[in-house]
């Protein structure tokens with residue numbers, strides 16, 4: 001790791017916007033590492049995110065997430081996907097300044113279809129549609145604040161979305 005190590009791009013957006021899926025396509029296409037702070041958190045905690053929420057609560061998860069975001073921004077030279085709620089922390093938003101941050105936007109109908117019953121996403125375990133609607137309204141300004149570009153994902157395949165991001169990464 002060098003002092004100049006930084007992600008090629010950071011993906012933010014609501015749950016179901018496709019950060020993890022599109023990020024994997026994009027990294028493969030660019031031939032770079034793919035990193036996801038949710039996977040980093042699960043590896044360090046030694047358990048899946050729903051178990052962290054049940055055993056230690058959301059505040060503890062957010063603390064792990066702040067540490068994971070800082071570590072990944074300092075050490076990832078590829079494509080970095082954040083969890084949908086990472087932008088809630090002012091510390092994370094400040095850490096994203098100066099990075100190339102792509103907001104994968106999604107409207108409620110596609111997000112609901114993609115997250116289904118919310119399995120694996122503890123915040124969406126109860127009434128996923130209403131919860132997602134509320135989360136998206138609360139976070140929309142925060143995604144806009146940190147993003148240097150926005151790519152619409154509704155009705156498009158992960159391959160199409162990755163292909164649209166690639167030209168944005170030049171320069």
Ligand SMILES: Nc1ncnc2c1ncn2[C@@H]1O[C@H](COP(=O)(O)OP(=O)(O)O)[C@@H](O)[C@H]1O
Pocket residue numbers: 013014015016017018019020021022084114115153156157158161
């Ligand atoms: N553009 C897309 N079109 C259709 N399904 C998608 C798309 N992007 C992601 N998905 C599906 O939606 C679900 C959530 O995607 P994921 O990448 O985990 O989203 P995020 O990481 O933003 O929460 C997965 O089942 C994935 O296969």
Ligand SMILES: O=C(O)C1=C[C@@H](OP(=O)(O)O)[C@@H](O)[C@H](O)C1
Pocket residue numbers: 013014015016019020038049082083084085086120121122123135
């Ligand atoms: O929206 C959120 O607060 C969360 C989104 C999840 O990531 P995805 O956005 O990748 O689903 C994961 O970090 C955790 O369940 C909390």
Ligand SMILES: [Mg+2]
Pocket residue numbers: 019020021038081082083
């Ligand atoms: Mg994800």
